[in-house]
Amino acid sequence: MGPSRSHLDKPLLYALLLLAAVSLAIVYSASARDASVTIAHFVRMVLGFLVLVGVAQLRPELIERLAPWLFGLGLLLLAAVLGVGAISKGAQRWLGLGGLRFQPSEIMKVAVPLMLAWYLSRGGLPPSWPRVAIALVITLVPSALIVRQPDLGTALLVAASGLFVLFLAGLQKRFIFGALALAAAAAPFLWGRLQPYQRSRILTLFDPQADPLGTGYHTIQSVIALGSGGFYGKGWLNSTQAHLEFLPESSTDFIFAVFGEEFGLVGILLAIILYGFIAGRALLIAFYAQDSFSRLLAGGIALEFFIQSFVNIGMVAGILPVVGVPLPMMSYGGSSIVTLLAGFGMLMSIQTHRKIVEF
Amino acid sequence: MLNIPIKDYLRETRIFNTRLGWAAVGVAVLTVTLLTRIVYLQVFDYRHYATLSQSNRVKPVPVPPARGLILGRNGVVLAQNFPVYTLDIVPEQVDDMGELIAELSKWVRITDGDAESFQKLRRERPSFESLTLRSYLNEEEAARIAVRLPFLNGTELRARLQRHYPLGGLAVAALGYVSRISEQDFDRIDKTEYRGLQQIGKLGLEATYEPLLVGRVGVEKVEINAHGRGLRTLERIAPMAGRNLHLNLDAKAQAVAEQALGNRRGAVVAVEPATGAVLVFASTPTYDGNAFVNGIDPVSYRALLENPDKPLINRALNGQYAPGSTIKAFLGLADLEAGDSIDMNRQVFCDGSYNLPGSAHQFRDWKRGGHGAVTLHEAIVQSCDVYFYRLAVALGAERIANFLAPFGFGRPTGVDLPGESSGLLPSPQWKRERGQTWYPGDTVVVGIGQGLLLATPLQLAAAVATIANRGIRMQPEILHAHSDPRDGSEIAVDPVAADAVPVKDAGHWDRLTQDLVAVVHSDRGTARGIGWNAPYRIAGKTGTSQVKAIAQGARYDEKETPERLRDHALFIAFAPAEAPKVAIAVVIENGGHGSSAAAPVARKVMDQIILGAPAGPAPVASRAAPPRAEQEE
Helix, strand or coil, rough: CCCCCCCCHHHHHHHHHHHHHHHHHHHHCCCCCCHHHHHHHHHHHHHHHHHHHHHHHHCHHHHHHHHHHHHHHHHHHHHHHHHCCCCCCCCEEEECCEEEEEEEHHHHHHHHHHHHHHHHHHHCCCCCCHHHHHHHHHHHHHHHHHHHHHHCHHHHHHHHHHHHHHHCCCCCHHHEEEEHHHHHHHHHHHHHCCCHHHHHHHHHHHHHEEEEEEEEHHHHHHHHHHHHCCCCCCCCCHHHHCCCCCCCCCCCHHCCCCHHHHHHHHHHHHHHHHHHHHHHHHHHHHHHCHHHHHHHHHHHHHHHHHHHHHHHHHHHCCCCCCCCCCCCCCCCCCCHHHHHHHHHHHHHHHCCEEEEEEE | CCCCHHHHHHHHHHHHHHHHHHHHHHHHHHHHHHHHHHHHHHHCHHHHHHHHHHHEEEEEECCCCCCCCCECCCHHHHEEEEEEEEEEEEEHCCHHHHHHHHHHHHCCCCCHHHHHEEEEEEHHCCCCEEEEEECCCCCCHHHHHHHHHHHCCCEEEEEEEEEECCCCCCCCCCCCCCCECCCHHHCCCCCCHHHCEEECCCCCHHHHHHHHHHEEEEEEEEECCCCCCCEEEEEEEEECCCCCCCCCCCCCHHHHHHHCCCCCCCCEEEEEECEEEEEEEECCCCCHHHHHCCCCCCHHHHHHHCHHHHHHCCHHHHEEECCCHHHHHHHHHHHHHHHHHCCCCCEEEEECCCECCCCCCEEEECCCCCCCCCCHHHHHHHCCCHHHHHHHHHCHHHHHHHHHHCCCCCCCCCCCCCCCCEEECCCCCHHHHHCCCCCCCHHHCCCCCCCCCCCHHHHHHHHHHHCCCCCECCCCEEEEEEECCCCCCCCEEECCCEEECCCCHHHHHHHEEEEEEHHHHCCCCCHHHHHHHCCCCEEEEEEECCCCCCCCCCCCCCCCCHHHHHCEEEEEEECCCCCCEEEEEEEEEEECCHHHHHHHHHHHHHHHCCCCCCCCCCCCCCCCCCCCCCCCC
């Protein structure tokens, strides 16, 4: 597939537009046909696609040069959010900026893989021991700040995006297995550091009925929504679980439960094919990318997109703990969509600014 | 950018592509895991989750049925349902509760007690539930609130049906009442059949026919949200109204009876001899059953309990009185039946007292100086005690008990009311079973219906109806039929013959009836005061039952006896004597004489039943005025 003059990757763009259309329909339903919510969502989608188109025009070299600045800005904003962030749902995640409110932690979902791709592509691959250590610092500092908000889900995603880049950069197997062993050893300690609600969310996964009206409630209602969708679903706008308010966060984190309830297994298969196509296309772009920075960035963004989708759907399906992770491209929420589409803009920039050099 | 050696570039590409490959494998594995889980949920466990989703959102709400009506003869409504309004508030929807209550109290009366119990509810119940601020708004109050409802956020006006006895205390002795379902009630009823219902029949017909009256509760399947708020009705199974009861009770005659008794403590029971249909069932003083419907307040209840006239006692059903001389009607028949088989002169000389052989104890006649020579006929007409003392001794206690039993003495009549008393028909055997001795004197006083013998007004009415019906005792029934309120189809209650009095000679019924007619219609009859101007012939017997024992040698003086120790007045009768339409028993506690107190009440009730109108003023001079009644029975 050759570069295009608009610098847009058509297959990726169409898949994203299709997902955006589905998202609008399902947000309309999940918000109980609230036109103002749907319009706000639409406006954010438009904004997101404008950002995508804009970013796609930038040459990868420019993006590479901007990487440390963006990362630095993100860190500053994160520090600011801890200081002056507005209280929202018990956690400081939002920052008001001239009438706009956004979550700086979302920026980090792009800024961390960008920074790591920038840093790791400076040296040879696979990275040396000290470079791995610095890469870990680059990854874990923003994650730690996000955990403090507290927003465990986003923090884990940000950390994961950094680790994906490290993995793609060829991190030696001994580091990987060493880290896994270390994680296993540190698990009891980390468990002790978790907030009580975070702990109960993980425990709930194993036995949601233990506390059906407390921590198990989200999982129980979400699984009921999915399961009762059956093969063909209840039909658009017919999600009783969402409309009768049994399903919490139905427009945001649990929107996939509404989708599954209304469109059934048929809809879910189509959605997963669409998500799979986007992830696959992104991986393919990474495969075709011609320099280390582009590859690492494209691969990191692709895997992050996939893992976020997997974590969200896994949570909705009751096989992962309830962590506050929106479903990319589907959930209502501005910061998430804009940063996500900015990431896809970078993928398109990588794809469409390739020099035609075939080996 | 591309300043690194080409060799490294190729190596880096290889490393990256390998890692990308692993990542792709990871992506595939995780995707398959997710899909497996979702297929499992949506295909294999679909039914389970569909059920959960359904029960999540659908809540069955009971719809109470309308209770069956109770109608008297000729369709007079005795118990009905009427809508009452309650003023409810959903606290969640109210911005300023104090302001709202102040606003509401401009339009309806809201007492401090109302406000207090509302605040109590508010503390106990979730704020999205509608809580009652005031009950029993009348139509006008409901209308005043209704027009302002659009401006009163969180205010609801709700109507429900409530039991109402439109004639107040009329026939409460038969109807009973409904009241709040208590814990004890819940132990004996099926709770699911009473969902949404607040009242249950506690007494009287309301209790007896509870299963007919209650109907079947309906269900509305209401879609609710996660907060339990009902959103819309999905499905409705209509409630089935209870069956209407059609009574034998004649509301007009009942009213006449209750009015005639007035403030006195007493009872009137009238039945139709041929069927056992209960036409009048009155106990006074009456009380208003409406007071009990929502649970009576403690003050009113204590007032009823402490009222010296004991209005809550159902005298017709549970008042057990010595029948006094009314028993002579039945013993007279026993005399005829016994004939020559007993050692008894057909004519007795009454000198005013009787002594058992070898005893100094005097059994006195009510008439000082006695009645002279009397036959059975004269003994009944004049109510001669001495004749019946002798008769009782001649018959013997065992034979008397056996003879009286088929008239229904000593056991419940089986009327369709709960808690009937059985009275007492004593016999030597009965006393032996209780470790007591039967004395000859016990036999003597049975002859005049005193001593241990006790009967309820209902038993007396059923017994005299048995004479009217020539020995066939019909079981008293208040219910005539019950009907389906939707199509009006009726199921009638068939008359039941409870017992038969075996007689050797059916002509004895005629003789006894003649004697009883003479009690009312002859110049020397004790009840001639009600007979002289009656347009139909009445067969009756007066009675006076002694409350206070009179010492040997002393006389009873009504004026000097405290009211509560005065004699009870009784009268039993049936009419018209030739073709009886009604048999009646009247008891007035401490009323004095059967002739002067009880008989006139019976006359008024019989006039209403037979003539269809209360007795008018006596026809002028068409007959001689009654001879002034002696202070007899």
